[in-house]
Amino acid sequence: MATVGRALLIVAFAVALYGIAASIYGAVRRERAWSDSGRRAVYALAGVLTLAFGLLEAAFLRSDFSFSVVATHSSTTTPAFYKATAAWSSQEGSLLLWVWLLSLWSSLVLVLVGRRVREIAPVATAVLLGLASFFLTLTIFYANPFDTLAIPPAEGVGLNPLLRHPSMMFHPPMLYSGYTLFSIPFAFAIGALITRRLNAEWVLATRRFALGAWLCLGIGIVLGARWSYTELGWGGIWAWDPVENASLMPWLIGTAYIHSIMIQEKRGMLKVWNVSLVLATGTLAILGTFLVRSGILDSIHAFGASTLGVPFLILIGAMVLGSVGLVIARRGDLRSEHQLDSLLSREAVFLLQNVILVALCFVIFWGTFFPLISEAVTGTRASVGPPWFDKYTVPLAFALVALAGIGPLVPWRRMTVAAVRRSFVAPLLLALALLVALLFVSGARADPKALAFLVVVGFTLACVAQELWRGIRARQAVAREPAPVALVALVRRNRRRYGGYIVHAGFAVLLLGVAASTSFQHARDVSLRPGQSVRVDGFDIKYVRAVAKPEAEKISLGAVLDVSKRGRHVTTLRTSRGFYPAQDLSLGIVGRFFNGEAESEVGLRAGLGRDIWTVINPDLGPLQRIIAEGNRRFRSAMLAIQAKGDGSQASIGQLYALRDAAVAAVARRFVTAPWSSQFRFIVSPLATWIWIGAIVTVLGGLIALWPAPLTARRRVTAGYAARVARELARS
Amino acid sequence: MDFLIIVVVLCVVVAIVGAPLRRRGEQEVESPEVGELADLEAAKEAKYREIRDAELDHRTGKLSEEDWRALDRALRGEAVVLLKRLDELRDRAAAVS
Numbered sequence: 001m002a003t004v005g006r007a008l009l010i011v012a013f014a015v016a017l018y019g020i021a022a023s024i025y026g027a028v029r030r031e032r033a034w035s036d037s038g039r040r041a042v043y044a045l046a047g048v049l050t051l052a053f054g055l056l057e058a059a060f061l062r063s064d065f066s067f068s069v070v071a072t073h074s075s076t077t078t079p080a081f082y083k084a085t086a087a088w089s090s091q092e093g094s095l096l097l098w099v100w101l102l103s104l105w106s107s108l109v110l111v112l113v114g115r116r117v118r119e120i121a122p123v124a125t126a127v128l129l130g131l132a133s134f135f136l137t138l139t140i141f142y143a144n145p146f147d148t149l150a151i152p153p154a155e156g157v158g159l160n161p162l163l164r165h166p167s168m169m170f171h172p173p174m175l176y177s178g179y180t181l182f183s184i185p186f187a188f189a190i191g192a193l194i195t196r197r198l199n200a201e202w203v204l205a206t207r208r209f210a211l212g213a214w215l216c217l218g219i220g221i222v223l224g225a226r227w228s229y230t231e232l233g234w235g236g237i238w239a240w241d242p243v244e245n246a247s248l249m250p251w252l253i254g255t256a257y258i259h260s261i262m263i264q265e266k267r268g269m270l271k272v273w274n275v276s277l278v279l280a281t282g283t284l285a286i287l288g289t290f291l292v293r294s295g296i297l298d299s300i301h302a303f304g305a306s307t308l309g310v311p312f313l314i315l316i317g318a319m320v321l322g323s324v325g326l327v328i329a330r331r332g333d334l335r336s337e338h339q340l341d342s343l344l345s346r347e348a349v350f351l352l353q354n355v356i357l358v359a360l361c362f363v364i365f366w367g368t369f370f371p372l373i374s375e376a377v378t379g380t381r382a383s384v385g386p387p388w389f390d391k392y393t394v395p396l397a398f399a400l401v402a403l404a405g406i407g408p409l410v411p412w413r414r415m416t417v418a419a420v421r422r423s424f425v426a427p428l429l430l431a432l433a434l435l436v437a438l439l440f441v442s443g444a445r446a447d448p449k450a451l452a453f454l455v456v457v458g459f460t461l462a463c464v465a466q467e468l469w470r471g472i473r474a475r476q477a478v479a480r481e482p483a484p485v486a487l488v489a490l491v492r493r494n495r496r497r498y499g500g501y502i503v504h505a506g507f508a509v510l511l512l513g514v515a516a517s518t519s520f521q522h523a524r525d526v527s528l529r530p531g532q533s534v535r536v537d538g539f540d541i542k543y544v545r546a547v548a549k550p551e552a553e554k555i556s557l558g559a560v561l562d563v564s565k566r567g568r569h570v571t572t573l574r575t576s577r578g579f580y581p582a583q584d585l586s587l588g589i590v591g592r593f594f595n596g597e598a599e600s601e602v603g604l605r606a607g608l609g610r611d612i613w614t615v616i617n618p619d620l621g622p623l624q625r626i627i628a629e630g631n632r633r634f635r636s637a638m639l640a641i642q643a644k645g646d647g648s649q650a651s652i653g654q655l656y657a658l659r660d661a662a663v664a665a666v667a668r669r670f671v672t673a674p675w676s677s678q679f680r681f682i683v684s685p686l687a688t689w690i691w692i693g694a695i696v697t698v699l700g701g702l703i704a705l706w707p708a709p710l711t712a713r714r715r716v717t718a719g720y721a722a723r724v725a726r727e728l729a730r731s
Numbered sequence: 732m733d734f735l736i737i738v739v740v741l742c743v744v745v746a747i748v749g750a751p752l753r754r755r756g757e758q759e760v761e762s763p764e765v766g767e768l769a770d771l772e773a774a775k776e777a778k779y780r781e782i783r784d785a786e787l788d789h790r791t792g793k794l795s796e797e798d799w800r801a802l803d804r805a806l807r808g809e810a811v812v813l814l815k816r817l818d819e820l821r822d823r824a825a826a827v828s
Contacts, residue, residue: 007737015744022748036751044744051740119766197766201773265777266784411793412784413802422792467791474790494787724810728779 001055002067005146008052012099013136015045019129027122027195035122039110042125045132046103053087053100056145060087065152069093069145075158077553081169086159088172091293091308092145097173098289099135102128102180109184109209117205123191124184131183131286134315142308161554161580161599165231171223175247178217179285182250184209185257186282189275193326198333200265203274207261208705210278214254215701221247222694233600233615235523235682237514237690240389245368246288249361253281256357259350266412267347268337272327273354275334279323284361286316291368342414349410353403356396363392394449398456401511404504405460408467426466431459450519457515460508464501471498491703499704503697510693516686517611523682530559530674537683539612540564546674547576550664554578555593557618557670559677561603573603575616575679588631589638593663594620611687617678623666630662764824771817778810 019041026035056069060083065071073093074086087093106128113121139145185206192202224244225237238244257277263270294309327334340347366373367384374382409423435455438444444451468487471494475486491498522537533542542562549556558576562569582596603614620627634655641651785806789799 001733003733004736007733008740011737011740011744015748018748033751033754037748040748040751044747047747048740048744116769118769195766197770199770199773200777201766201770204773204776266781409793411788412781414798415793416795416798419793419795470791471787474787477790494783497784497787721807721811723814724779724782724807728782 001059001064002146002148005052005055006140006144008048008055009136009140009144009146012045012048012052013133013140015041015048016129016133016136019045020126020133023122023126023129027119027126032118035118035125038122038125038129042103042106042110042129045129046100046107049096049100049103052146053096056087056093056096057084060084063156065154065156066148067145068147068149071149071153071156073157073159075156078156078159079164079553081166082159082164085163085169085172087145088176089159089163089168090145092139092143092147094172094176095135095139095143095293096145098176098180099132099139101173101176102132102135102183105177105180105184105209106132106187109206112208113205117188117191117197117202119195119197120188120191120202120205123194124187127187127190128183131187134311138308138311142311157583158580161578161597162231164599165227167223167227167231171220171227174216174220174223175288176220178213178215178220178247179250179289181209181213181216182254182281182285184213185278186285189278189282190322190326193275193330196330196333198271198275198330200268203261203264207258207265208707210254210258210261210281211701211705213281214251214258215698215705217247217251217254218694218701219698221251222691222698226691229613229687230602230604231599233602233617233680235613235615235680235684236518240364240367240386242368243288243292245364246284246291249364249368250281250284250288252357252361252364253277253284256354257281260354263347263350269340269347270351271334271336272331276323276327277354279319279327283316283319283323286312286319290316344410344415344420346407346410346412349403349407353400353407356399356403360393360396360400363396364389394453397511398453401453401460401508402456404508405456405463408501408504409463423466427459427462430462431455434458444520447519450515453515453519454512457508457512461505464505464508467501468498495706495708496704499700499702499706502700502703504700506693506696506698506700508693509689509696513686513688513690513693517684517690521682521684523680525678525680527676527678529676534679534681536681537610538565539570539683541573541612541614541681543677543679544572546671546677547574548667548670549576550660550667554580555663555667556601557616557667558601559603559616559679561614561679563605563612571605571612573605573612573614574601575603575614576601577616577618588627589634589659590630590663590666591627594623594627594666606688608686608688610683610685613682613684613687615680617680618670619675619677622675623669626666626669630666634659634662764820768817768820768824771813771820775810775813775817778806778813782806782810 019038021038022034022041023038026032026038056067058064059067059070060074061080063070063074063076063078063083069090069092070086073090074083078086088097106125110121110125117124188202188206192198221244224247228239229235229237257274260270260274260277264274290309290312294312340351342348367389371381371383374380405427409427411419415423435451438451438454444454468490471490472483472486475481475490476483479486479489481489524534524536526534528534528543530543530545533540535541540563542564544560544562547556547558547560549558556576556578558574561573561575563571563573577598577600579594579598580596582592584592584596587595600615600617603616605612637655637658641655782803785794785799785802788794789796794802
């Protein structure tokens, strides 16, 4: 089947090249047949790549170790769920996933635009197929997932333990969906620039895809944060790692874009800005993919050093130069149709928000690439850490959250002073009340920065709540419906507006969780023996007993902990560290089961008020003497069998059974004669609100993304004014 | 078996991609009016959305009665201009075909 896989990749590459040629020919000669053929090449590409990806998945699920990528990223003991996800844990498989998703999303956009954007679509098709060709070149010539081994091993290396987490089923596909979906507005922007069709048409055709990209990338980022919180064993959600930053940068610029295109749609303004934003987003998406794959920056998320850096740099260089050149060449066609009416308008708020988002992206870009910049300038690679990022990003996040509240209150074009009073008094009073309450009731005054942030979040939530309430009242005045019915009807009729407001509320809640859980967090690293206790933020945490679970896949050593407050039981936490057998036989027959890669199972009690989080790091020092003795004895037994020439399956099988029993016995020592283990305990308030905020944000995004009822487009022969009124009433 | 699968895939791909070219007898050439029509349709939809948004802004207290009436009148005027241009273009396209 590997042969079929390789052939499918070559067929896909040929289809993509043909599609580029057909689309360009169709666009230049304005012949629909060729454009349609190019469009169909995208559908065919999606079909061929679906087959190829299916073949790779089948190889993983069958544990077919004749595939090099399966032998190095899976094993027979890997659970089926993780076998399925192992396909994208490899460089080769993830590149195939990237191009497969690109082909699927490209097909979807071409189906949905149908006969619209006829002039732009063939050029956009060529751009999308160009990107697909690039990734197919990588999969065929640099990292082929269908490469085979001359002598397949009996057992595979297994999946990296850190990737054995449910989030990993969805995190990479979501990130790649985000990246590839951002390629769609990028491609249509290029098409619009080349064909000089720079009005709102291409924006409308791809707006939903930009929103989908933003949503998918956002979900991917949040799933990554959840993985970090529950798997990496340090208790945080964001470490300003280069690969994390690489996904955040296109998301930030994408956020700016989905706001500012509304100004272009409504007012025909900011065309240069919008097209620059979308071209930057598409390029940053490729930059993010490059950072994961090139190994130029140190990251726990990267695939390590590879030869893919140069091709990616060429592509990114071409995208940047091409984009800048096109924007300069078309600057005459990109002139704004209107001017900003007032600084107190929705347009002005969006512009300010855009500037902040771009500044945020620039800060992150600078911090991420600082090691390369410093190396180029001083010859020494230096990096900046979380405090540097926090110094600049926190004030910008402050302003963003405040604007998330201010924006919905400000109308398009201009706002009068009277309207300012009407709209802002209640949210400001609520924010003031919150400030007083936090100052006198909570301990938040200990951290003025966090206190100010909580008040800003309160203000934003009050703004959104007021908008929803006013909308409900307006709806009730017309339809006389109960409030819940009016709310549903209001949101249904204005999905984009109220979906957006819900996103703002979710985003504020998410950042509230981040601010509170980091500013008011209590963390302790302690060494405990069974029976010993520690107090963290008023909680008494007792190490009740040690536990060990030797399995074929891994050996888990862990602890059961009792958490109580003022003598009352709060919860029981279970945490463990799983040790996966190493393939390196020099670690010893027994030793390789304890000295390979390891992952943490976090003990977590999540609550609306606070999370109690713990992780164990068992000290294997006391076991090393027994492990060394086991290694010596089994080596002797092996040599004895070899000396006797008794290499029968039965005697080797017996020896392996004895080895497994010895490994289990060594693991049990952790329970029967326990010693001190290292623990990290974290009590963080409102951490759960990070995930609640994320869910609300996704919900709002889905509402905004959901198509509105189709506007009836029948031609009306009545007078034009009446026709406007009639068509408005119908939609 | 592998060879057969590859041949079948190739045949299906050629059939899908080549279908529009086999119908080329009609030689459909895109008319320039098509793009302009689409632009105007998009502008009309955006204008309608702007009118609706202004109305909702008024009903939720962000725009005073006076401001909204002036804005609504202006926006509807712009929508009428777009409709007229759309009709002219459609008539022109129909005359050409």
